[in-house]
Amino acid sequence: MALLLATVYWVHRDAALRGRRGTPVYFSAGSIEVSKPATWALGCLCLWIIFMPLYLTCRRQAD
Incomplete structure (x- = not known):
């Protein structure tokens, strides 16, 4: 649970x-x-299982 909340915080920030x-x-x-x-x-x-990989992919494309 702590890992989930930490990644959610990181994604938002x-x-x-x-x-x-x-x-x-x-x-x-x-x-x-x-x-x-x-x-x-x-x-x-x-x-998380869908949005975290999607975020990382879109983040890479935004650079």
Whole structure:
């Protein structure tokens, strides 16, 4: 549980920092759009097995 919460915190903080720098982490598929730090964190909290790899992939593409 602690690892889950630590990664959720890291995702939120990392996404917020990247957004302030002008390189937000963004994902879009059809009508689904994930671009805000809180949305990334909530996704990781609820569906970590899907959102964590997705975040890391989108983060790499944002660089």
